[in-house]
Amino acid sequence: MDTSTTFEPRKETTDGVLNQAESVVEQVKARGNELVEDTVDLVRRHPGKTLAISVLLGAAIGAAIVASMADEPTVSEKFSDLGIDSWEKVKDAAEGALSTAREALDSFVSKFR
Numbered sequence: 001m002d003t004s005t006t007f008e009p010r011k012e013t014t015d016g017v018l019n020q021a022e023s024v025v026e027q028v029k030a031r032g033n034e035l036v037e038d039t040v041d042l043v044r045r046h047p048g049k050t051l052a053i054s055v056l057l058g059a060a061i062g063a064a065i066v067a068s069m070a071d072e073p074t075v076s077e078k079f080s081d082l083g084i085d086s087w088e089k090v091k092d093a094a095e096g097a098l099s100t101a102r103e104a105l106d107s108f109v110s111k112f113r
Contacts, residue, residue, distance in 0.1 A: 043050045
């Protein structure tokens with residue numbers, strides 16, 4: 001009775017997954033190359049339109065960034081309205097969080113003793 005086997009499920013499964021991954025990477029590379037070539041062709045055929053679209057897109061992104069920065073208050077503006085009571089609440093909350101973290105850490109360490 002021959003008990004030897006040449007089937008190693010983990011190795012064959014791993015090899016299959018690696019082959020599939022390599023295949024996917026090759027497909028992505030090919031599609032990426034096609035996209036770059038198509039973009040270069042488009043820029044060569046319509047340089048003025050491409051430049052105009054780039055400028056408009058850059059202006060829109062820049063305007064969005066400037067608008068989002070203008071809407072945010074500065075750090076000093078955020079904390080200028082806080083009084084002593086607010087700082088006490090922040091201190092109490094921080095102490096509670098630290099004590100809870102310490103208890104969790106102690107519980108975790110006690111499991112490995």
